[in-house]
Amino acid sequence: MGKKLTEAQIERYQRDGFVYPIDAFTAEEARRYRRAMEEFEAAHGTELTRGHNFKPHLLFTWVDEIVHHPAIVDAVEDVIGPDIRLFHLSVWPKNAGDAAYVSWHQDATYFGLEPPVEVTAWVALTDASIEAGCMEVVPGSHTLGQLHHAENSEATHNLLSRGQTITVDLDTSRTEFMPVRAGQFSLHHTLLVHNSRPNLSADRRIGLGLSYIPTNVHCTSRTRLTAMLVRGTDRYGHFDDEPRPRVDFGAAERAVHADAVARFRASNAEQTSRYASAVR
Template sequence: MPITDALPGMKRELKFYPAKNNAPKKLTRAQIQQFNEKGYLFPLDVFSKKEVEANRAYFDKLMDKTQAAGKNSYSINGWHRSCKGIYDLLVDNRILDYVEDLLGPNLVSRMTHYFSKMPGDGKKVAFHQDASYWPLTPSKTVTVWLAIDDVDLANAPMEVIPGSHLHGQIPFERSTPEENNVLGQSVHHAEKFGDPVPLIMKAGQISIHSDLLLHGSRPNTSKRRRCGLTLRYMPPEVRTRETDHSPAVLCRGIDPSGYWQHIPRPNGDDIPERK
C-alpha cells in the first residue's frame, strides 16, 4: 500500500522552494536556473588531487575503526558531532560557497552520512526523496554528495530523475528485507517521472540536489569501492519536531532566532556511542 506521509504526526510543508539569487558568487545564473528546473547540479570541483588522497585516507582509517567495532560500511551516520575530520569537511568554505548561492548566507547542518558501497555488497539505494525521512519543515534542505572515490557506470553511481522535485511528496512503500535496500523506502516505477541520469564524478567533486529530488543507486557489481559523503544543509528558519534548541552545526552566517543548539568542533575522531 503506497504511503503519502512518512511522519503523519508532524505537519510539514513538502514542496520545492526555488533558489532566488540575482548575484551568485560561485555558481552561474544558468546553474541556478538548472537547479530550479532539474533539481540538481554536478559535477562541481572542490578538492585538489592531494586533498582527495587525504580525504580517502581519512575515510579508510575511520572505516577500519568502524569495522573493528562491529559496524558496517553504512554506519558512519551523523558522526560529525564526534569526528573532527567530518566536521571540517562539513564547514569547508569551498563547499559552502556553492550552497550559499542556493540557500542564502546563513547555513546550518544536522546530518552527514558516508555511503560506502563495497565491491559486490549487493545493497541498493532504492529511488527515494530525502525530505520524506526527515522531521524538518519547510523542505528547503539540499544534499551535497562528495565523491571520496571516482564514480562511473561500473561502480553504482547515484542516479537522479530530473524535475521530479517539482511533484511534492511522491507516494512510496516500505522496503522488504528481500529488496536489500539501505534506506528502507522505495518509490516504485520512478521512471514514470522521467529517465534516470547517472552522476559520473571524479573523487573530490560534488553534486548538489534538492531534498525532494528522486534519486537512488544500484548494487555495486564492480571490483572497486564507491564511497561518497553526504552533507545536508538548510537555512536556519527550517524547523524540526523540537520547539527549540535542536542540535546543529552553524556552518556559515548567523542563526537569527537562536533556534538551533550550535554543535562545536570535536577534538578527536571518536566513534560515537550511538549511530
Template sequence: MRLTEEQKQSYRDKGYVMPLRLFSGEEALKVRQEIEDLERNHSAGSGTHDLNRLFRINGQVAIPLLAQIAQTPELLDAVEDLIGPDLMVWSCELFIKEAGTEKIVSWHQDLTYWGLGETDDEVTAWIAFSDVSREAGCMRFIPGSHKQRILPHRDTFDEGNLLSRGQEIAVEVNEDEAVFDVLKPGEMSLHHGRLFHASGPNHSGDRRIGMAIRYISPNVEHSADHNDYAMLVRGANRNRNWINFAPARHLFGENEMRLYNEILAAQAGTLSAGAEETVNLYDVQHTTT
C-alpha cells in the same frame, strides 16, 4: 566556488547541479586514505557505536575529518548561492558501497523521514572520494521531480535495499528520464531534498566511497516536539528551533560521544515515525544513497 547563473538555474529547474570540482584528485586520494586509516585502526568505534554506525549517522559530531570537510570554504560558497548566507549542517554521512555488491537503493525523496517538512532550504552535497561511475552504482536523478511535494512512500524492509526501511516512492518512476550522477574523485553534486533519486549495484572493481552533507538554513522548522541539533558553519542562527553545536575536535572524545548519544536519542523517534516494523536506524552496515 561561486555558482554561475546557469548552474543556479539548473538547480532551480532540475533540482541538481553536477559535476562540480571541489578537491583535486590528489586531495581526494588523501581523504580516502584517511578514511581507510580509520577503518584499519578504529573499526570498533567507541562505546556501543562501531565505526560503521559513526560513519553513517551524524559523523560530524564525533569524527573531526568529516566536520572539517563540511566546513570547506569553497563548498560553503556553492551552498550559500542556493539557500543563503546562514548555513547549518544537519548531518554528515560516509557512504561506502563495496566492490561487487548487488545492494541497491530504491527511488526516494530524502526529506520524507527527516521531520524537516517540505522545505526548499535544504541541499545535499555528495562528494566522491573514488571513481563514482555508472558501473560503480552512481546516483540517478529524475530532473524536475523536486517540484513535487513529498509523495507517499512505502516501507519494504527489503534486505537488498540499503535504506533503513527499504523505503521507496509509492508511485511509478519513469527510469528512462533518469540522469546519471557520474563523478570523478574530488567532484561533487548538489541536490534538492525532494528530488527523486536512487542508485544501483557496484559492479566495478573498486569501492564506491562518497560523503553526503545535508545543509539547511536556520529558517527550517522541524516537526519534533523538541529542538533539533545542527552544526553552525556560516553566518548566524536567529531561530530558537535549533540547538547549535561546535564541530568535533577530538576523535571519539568524551564530550563528543556524550553529545553524539544525546543527538541520537533526540532524533530516533522522528526518523522511525510511522514504521510498522522495527527500524534499526543506527545498527547499520556500510550504506549508500
C-alpha cells in the same frame, strides 16, 4: 554568478533539482580523507555503513573539515542563502562488487523539515562512475511534492535505514546519472527523486551526503534536534548547536555524537509514524 556556481548552474538546480559535477578538493586530498576513514574502520573492525553512518562530522576532524570546505559551503549558499546549518550527514559506502543499492526515494520523506528547503551535497571520496553505482535522478521531480513511500525492512542490501521506496508510478524513461570524480560533489534538492545501483567496479565507492538547511527551517518533530551552524547567523533557534570536534573519536566527541544520533533517530521514528497515518 554566485559565490561558486555559475548562473547556468543555479538555474539548472532550480529547474531540474540537481547540479554536478562541482570541484571541491584534489584527488590527493580525497585519498587522504579516504585513508582516514579506512584506518578508523580497520582499527575498530567496523564499516561506516548502514547503522553506523550517521553524523560522523561530530566524531572526526577530517569530516568537519569537509563540512566547512569553502567550495562546498559557497555552492550551498548559492542555492539556499547565507545562514546555513548542517542538518544531517550520512556516509554512503558501496564495496566493490557487493549488492548494496539505494531505492527510489526523496530525502524529505522522514526529515520533517518545514518549509521543505534542504540541499544535499554528495561529496565523492572515490570516483563514483556509472559503473560504480553513482546516483541516478529524475530531472524536475523536485516539483512533484512529497510522494508516497513504503518501508521494506527486509531489503537488507538497501542502504536506506528503513528501506523506504516510492510506491507511485514513476516515469523513469528520462533519468540522468550523476557521475562525480574523487574530490567533486553534486547538489540535489530535498524532494528530488533519486536512487543508485550496485557498484560493479573494482574499487570501493564512498560518498558523504551533507544535508544543509537555511536557519529559518524547523523540524516538526517533538524531539528537539541538534544541527551545526556552518555559516552566517541563526536568528530562529530551532536547533541545539552541535560543537565541532576537537580530536578524532575523543570521549567528549563520542558523547555528543551519541546524543545527536539518538535524537535524530527518535525524530525519524516520529516522522515515520506521522507520515504513515497521514498517507494511509
